[in-house]
Amino acid sequence: MLDSEFAFITRLERHFPHKHPLLLRGIGDDCALVTWPEKVLISTDLFLEDVHFRRSYFSPEQIGHKALAVNLSDIAAMGGTALGFSLGIMAPRSDSLSLEYWDGIMAGMARLASRFNVPLIGGDCSRGPCLGLSITVWGESERPLLRGQCSPGDAIFVCGPEGAAGLPLGLARSGFLALEELGLASLEIYPQATAAHLQPEPMLAAATVLASNAGVRSLMDLSDGLATDLPRLLGAEIAPHEGKRLTHGAALRMALEDLHPEVLELSSRLGRDPLREALLGGEDYCLLGVCESGAVEKLADNVPGFACIGEVTAEQELRCNGQELLSYAGPGFDHFRERGQA
Ligand code: ADP
Ligand code: MG
Numbered sequence: 001m002l003d004s005e006f007a008f009i010t011r012l013e014r015h016f017p018h019k020h021p022l023l024l025r026g027i028g029d030d031c032a033l034v035t036w037p038e039k040v041l042i043s044t045d046l047f048l049e050d051v052h053f054r055r056s057y058f059s060p061e062q063i064g065h066k067a068l069a070v071n072l073s074d075i076a077a078m079g080g081t082a083l084g085f086s087l088g089i090m091a092p093r094s095d096s097l098s099l100e101y102w103d104g105i106m107a108g109m110a111r112l113a114s115r116f117n118v119p120l121i122g123g124d125c126s127r128g129p130c131l132g133l134s135i136t137v138w139g140e141s142e143r144p145l146l147r148g149q150c151s152p153g154d155a156i157f158v159c160g161p162e163g164a165a166g167l168p169l170g171l172a173r174s175g176f177l178a179l180e181e182l183g184l185a186s187l188e189i190y191p192q193a194t195a196a197h198l199q200p201e202p203m204l205a206a207a208t209v210l211a212s213n214a215g216v217r218s219l220m221d222l223s224d225g226l227a228t229d230l231p232r233l234l235g236a237e238i239a240p241h242e243g244k245r246l247t248h249g250a251a252l253r254m255a256l257e258d259l260h261p262e263v264l265e266l267s268s269r270l271g272r273d274p275l276r277e278a279l280l281g282g283e284d285y286c287l288l289g290v291c292e293s294g295a296v297e298k299l300a301d302n303v304p305g306f307a308c309i310g311e312v313t314a315e316q317e318l319r320c321n322g323q324e325l326l327s328y329a330g331p332g333f334d335h336f337r338e339r340g341q342a
Contacts, residue, residue, distance in 0.1 A: 005125055011099065015106035020119035022083055032121035034084060037140040043074035044137075049092070049130040057179045060104025061111075062198045067133040068109045070223070072116060072202035073285040077221035079211025080141035082118045082204065087135055090128035097131070105133075116204055143211050145219035148235030148247070150290040152314040154217065156230075156250055157296070159206045160286035162304035165192065166260035169226055170274070172196040173281030174266040181270075193262040200285040207287060209303050215295025225282040227325050230318060233288055245316065252310035252320040254278065279320060 013027050025033035047067035049055060058066070068085065075082045087109075091097065113120060118137070160168030175197030178186035187194050203221070210216045220233050235247040256264065259278050267274035290312060291299060299306050310320075318325035 008102070008125060011102070012106055015103070015110040016113065016120040018114055018117075018119060020084070020117070023119045023121055026119065027122050032086070034121060037083070039140065039144075041075055041078050041080045041139045041141060041144065042136065043071060044134065045071045045074065046132065046134050048132040054179075055131065057184055058198060059108075060101045061108030063131075063133070064105035064108030064110070065112050065199050067135055068112050068118075068137075069200050069202045070285060071135045071137040072112070072118070072204060073200070073221040073223070075137055075139040076202050076204045076207035076287065077145075077219055078139075078141050079143060079145040079207050079216075079219055080139040081208065082116055082137055082139040084119050084121045085113070085135050085137040086121055087123035087133065089123065089125045090130065090132035090134075091125065092131045093127045093129060112202075116202070141211060145207075145211055145216060145289070147218055147220055147233050149217040150234055150248055150312045152248065152312050153293055154290045154312040155293050155296045155308050156233075156252065156310045156312060157289050157291060157299070157306060157308045158222070158286050159203060159210065159289070159303055159307070160284070160305045161201050161203075164260065164305060166263070167254070167258050167278065167307055167309070168196070168260065168284050168286040168305070169222075169254075170263045170278035170281030170284070171260050172200065172283040172285070173225075173277060174260075174263045176283070177270065178266055190262045190266060192260065193266065196284065200283070202285065203287050203305075206303050206305060210287070210289060210299070213291070213295055213299060213302075215292040216299070217290050217292065219287055219289040222284045222286050222288050223282060225280045226288065227279045227318075228282075229288060230325070233290065234312065246318070247316070249313040249315040249317040250310055250319065250325075251313050252318075252325070254309055254320060258307075275320070279325065 022035040053063055072082050158167060171193050175190060175193035178190045179194055210219060218233055220229060222229050230250055231246055256274060259274055263277055264274050267277050296308050
């Protein structure tokens with residue numbers, strides 16, 4: 001049980017032992033002292049119990065992993081490299097998590113941090129209504145890949161984990177639906193979908209290769225679903241169902257056999273349209289981007305998990321296999337809409 005903030009921070013520090021050349025002073029002083037690049041990428045994401053994860057089917061290691069992974073994914077989405085992060089912890093007031101549980105959260109986070117050589121520089125702790133983690137991550141990119149840089153004729157691509165059995169679209173949503181319906185039994189039935197929801201892999205390595213190719217023009221990570229995120233990538237200030245005109249359109253082409261077999265299987269079990277799941281499904285944390293059409297071949301050869309899914313058009317309409325995107329999908333996930341996730 002947590003009974004002393006000082007003892008807790010000391011325990012936490014043991015999980016993050018690694019020194020980093022940019023970290024001049026870490027945990028233990030009023031502020032951290034870090035060497036800062038000339039242009040910095042900065043992003044913050046909250047990770048809250050029963051909003052973003054459930055304790056009933058996430059292991060503590062997966063909670064720690066995913067809280068950091070979704071932040072690192074934003075750095076990848078800019079074609080960047082992560083340089084450091086800070087961590088806010090809210091410990092639930094109502095019940096006391098065991099120290100072993102906290103160790104699990106820290107171990108899962110520390111493992112991912114050390115894989116990408118990102119130091120934890122400090123943070124804060126407080127009691128609160130639920131278990132929650134807030135992370136701010138920063139990084140740098142030689143060529144930050146912004147949204148909204150595209151022209152008609154450019155290719156639209158996704159880039160997911162290496163060696164996946166199909167497009168990563170809708171996979172995490174399928175995992176979420178399976179876990180909600182079947183609980184931990186779904187780990188065996190839908191191993192890749194549940195892993196996509198429980199333990200997403202930030203696409204940092206692929207992002208570096210994409211940023212180094214001059215043909216890649218725009219990049220983002222898919223957190224709210226393709227139907228919502230695609231217009232953002234193409235330069236609409238907000239999604240079209242929220243009332244803004246598109247600056248460009250898209251013609252997507254996706255056959256059912258391109259989708260992940262677990263998305264197909266779960267959709268058939270639940271009586272849902274798998275293409276709709278792929279277009280609507282959020283939290284895939286794969287990369288979505290636009291490149292010049294001439295760059296596709298080289299990227300497909302050099303970037304594992306790269307797949308072209310369509311092209312940018314001048315029509316200011318979003319279509320998939322000829323049909324209007326919103327007629328399949330409706331709006332994607334929105335925390336402030338009452339029923340964002342269908
Ligand atoms: P202060 O009262 O000055 O905010 P704290 O007592 O909250 O300091 O924290 C002491 C030290 O421990 C600081 O260096 C802070 O960055 C670090 N720290 C506190 N909470 C965390 C955390 N969740 N993760 C990493 N470092 C933390
Ligand atoms: Mg503090």
